Amino acid sequence: MFFKSQMSSKLLSWMVAGLSLVIAFYGLANVMPAIGDFRLGPFPLVEFRASFFALCVVTIALGACLKYCQGETSLLNAIISFIFLFVMLYCCWSFYLVSSELDEGMFLFGANEMWIAVLASLGALYFCWRIWGIPVALLGVVGILYMATGQYWPGPLQTVSHDVNETLAQNLLYSLDTGILGSTFAIVITTVFPFIILGALLEGVGAGDSMIRIAFHWMRKTAGGPAHAAVLSSALFGTVSGSAVGNVVGTGVITIPMIKRRGFSANFAGAVEASASTGGQIMPPIMGAAALVMADFVGVNYMTVIVAVLVPSIAYYASLFAMIVFESRRLGITSSAEVTGVDAPLKQDYLNLLLIFVPLVIIVCLLLYGLSPSGASITALAALFPLSLINPEIRRKPIKLIQSLQVGGRTFAGLLMAIAAVSIVISALSATGVPVKFSVLLASIVSNSLLISLIIAAFCCIVLGMGMPTLPAYVTVATIAIPAMEQLGLSALTSHMFVFFIAVGSVITPPVAIAAFAAASISGGGPIGTSVQASKVGIMIFVIPFTFAFNPMLLTVAQSGVSFDLLVWSWLIIKLVVGILLLATALTGFHSHKLAWYEIIGRLIAAIMLFAPNPVWDLVGIIGALLLWAWHKRQGFNMGRRLKGVD
Incomplete structure (x- = not known):
């Protein structure tokens, strides 16, 4: 398995591709709406969660072995991944057996179940570390240790005495409400997963290059030129991907070199792309995974979230355009109709835009009609398959559609490891009552000062968001800080939207700014210098949340806590x-x-x-x-x- 041979590499590649495709179809089947009397899902909870998580684990473990065969990772990582593969498959089987018994009656948890739960958590955290980096995995480790030793901690951090075996077993694995296969897992599967697959398919149908060409053509006579085109193309691309780093990589390889050629510095070029790409997570209708989870947490339909975020997202992109205009004036850069390096858009490029906007219009219309986000996204998926044939590249190679589904499956398998780490943190907070304690402590410190409460919550978001995906940062801070914010008068939607925006902005905040670092690797600028510039260029992503926290009417929906007045x-x-x-x-x-x-x-x-x-x-x-x-x-x-x- 671990020998670097061409045969083993090809075999593993086929296996990973096949499993990714199975993940895509299996997950979609679970949330697919009924067609007449025909329906595939939802499947029984225990069987589906265990089998789906096992599929994701196998895909990631075999992917690590494939990377070793291709020389992209170490032998030690491949061996550990392979060991955890079998360990976690056994843990999934144990979850199925024990949860089935729990459905039938009481079950006494012992040391055996406790250690199985800990091993399952450690395996998920290991994979999370390899995919997303150390911060989010480290939070999960702290959560496990706190659950096990909370009764020995000093002061307000001390928890009541408890049975460690039962606490760890239930809160880490053997529950449909908490743990790595709990309620957060369910929300992500039923709501986020179809959008991940849709985003992968939208990227795969070939409209990305068309968007960039059109954006450059439209912005060619502005002083900022390529910089303005980067903002526009990243906004359009962000409505599809909902991923800051994916947006940087997808559009930045074209936009960043051209921004530099126009006369901007390498740091500024990377900062513009990073800031614009970050805004893709707040650009409706798809946004990022955190926005979909937020709708479930707040208890509103996703259309409400889309309407609420519309003005703030437009204001953010307007601020990016303004920053580029005045930076162009400062540097003495004038407008030029010449666009080198990007071909002028053809008729086919404008036709390709239908591949983006028709599915998005379908989603918005169906959400207005009352369908669930998953139902709307699956309908858009169904429409996209025949619609994609307007692109001659897809007609020549329809296999690209299947490859896009594979990419979506692999992407979601990796995201699920981050969700597992977040679920551990949420379980630790719920089991130990930290959010309530933090809320009381915060209220006693800040008295009636909403501003100080918001600053503390923003600081927590930025610190937790360093090196983490937006979703884990948002969920963790939301669990801890939002009860205190609501006590000071903010509505649930406004509180969650505040945390969501700051969590999104954390990917451009130094010292660990993953979107800015990705842009710096393309621009050749300094990572810290690029992240400092990105924080300056994208300053409004931190200012706007404070604005609508004190002026909730900016969100325009009744759920913001105030009635609308034109x-x-x-x-x-x-x-x-x-x-x-x-x-x-x-x-x-x-x-x-x-x-x-x-x-x-x-x-x-x-x-x-x-x-x-x-x-x-x-x-x-x-x-x-x-x-x-x-x-x-x-x-x-x-x-x-x-x-x-x-x-």
Whole structure:
């Protein structure tokens, strides 16, 4: 198995591809809606969860062996993965047997079940570490240790005495509510999984290159040129992928070199792509996996989440355009109709856009009609297969559709390991009562200060999001911090949306910014320098959550906790636009000419005043913005007169 031979590599490749395809079809069959009297799923919970998780484990373990055969990983990793393969298959079988007995009556957990649960968790955490890095896996390890030793911890962290065997067995594995095969697993399977497969298929049908060509053509006469095209193409691509790093890799290989050629620095080029790609996770209708989970957590339909995030997502991308405009002015970069390196779009490119927008329109219409997210996504999948034939590449090689399903299966198998780690953390928090303790502690510290509560929650999101996917960061912080935020008056939707936005932004925040690091590897810039620039370019992804936390009407839905008023909402939009311009000019240090240091500080203060909830501060912010703008125009007028005098 571990010998680097061409035969073993080819055999493993076929096995991994076949298993990925089985994962795709098996998962879709479980959530497929009934067609007349015909229906495949949902399958019995115990059998499905055990078998589906086992399929994912086999795929990942064999994938590790395949990487060794191809020289992409070490022999030690391949051996450990192979050992954990058999260990976790046995754990899945044990879960099936014990959970079946639990359905029939009581079951006494002993040391045997406890150790099986721990081994299953360690196996999932090992695979999570190899796929997603150490932070999320380390959180899972801490969760297991805390469940086992919580009664010995000091102060408020101490838990009540408990039977360690029963606590670990039930909360790690043998439960349909908690643990790695618990309720979070169910939400991801029934809601997120169809969108992962749809996203993989949308990428595979060949519209990605068409989107990039069209974006470059539309933006060719702007000063930012390729930078603006990167923002537009990443926004379009983000509606499909919902993955920041995938977005960077998918579009950045084309956009980043062209941004550099236009005259921008390597760090800025990578920062623009990373920030734009990050916004794909908040761009409806697909967004990221965390948004789908959020709808279940809050108890609202997914269409409500789409409507709520629409204005904030548009505002974020508008802020990226503004940052590029003023950076172009600062560097003296002018518009040019010449676009080198990207072919002009053809008629087929515009036809290929149907492959993106028709499925998205189907999803939105069906969500409005009342279908579940999984039902809407599966319907879009069914429509996409025949629709993809408008692309001549698919007609020549229809096997690409099957390959896309394989990619979706492999992607989800990897995501499921991160979900397992998150489930362990959630189980540890639930079993030990930490969220309640944290909520009480936070309330006692901050009293009635919503601002301090939001800052603490944002800090937790950024710290936990370092090196982690958005979904684990969001779920972990949501479990801990949201009860305290709700006690201070925020609605459930607003609280969850706040945590979601900050968790999304954590992928561009130094020192561990996975989206910025991916962009830096393409641009040739410094990873830290790129992440610092990305945080500056994408600053609004951190500002907007505070804005709608204090002004929930910005979310436009009743579930935000306030009734909609068109006049008040319009005023919020005006404030947001002015605030974006103030921040963009202050952070680039340029408007129509270079800003003095006191102008930069004044604009930052005016922006803060605009984002504050008090009407008095609104007035101060608007007057300050007008005065600063008038002063800047006067300075520019005087500079022009002096230059003419010199001439």
